[in-house]
Amino acid sequence: MVRVVGRIEERIFRLNDEIERLQREEALVTEELQFHRHIDDDAQRDAAVTGLSADRSFAQSSAADVARFERAIDDLRRRRSKLEQKRDRLMQRLL
Secondary structure: OHHHHHHHHHHHHHHHHHHHHHHHHHHHHHHHHHHHHHHHHHHHHHHHHHOOHHHHHHHHHHHHHHHHHHHHHHHHHHHHHHHHHHHHHHHHHHO
């Protein structure tokens, strides 16, 4: 029995490490998303005011960047949630 509990504990520790890594990555991506949102706000305003094709093109590009970072955050959260559920199931086995 001790050997089984030891393996479960090791798996929980590895899951915790990966969850922590994903949280750090999510924080970094969230900061970068905020940066890109500011750029996008300016780009959308410039495109609306000037109507220049270069400004419209940049506005489209910056909007795509924001969407890409939002998808990345969603993916990180989804992955972290799955790991947390797995960890919780393992924790129940220890009880």
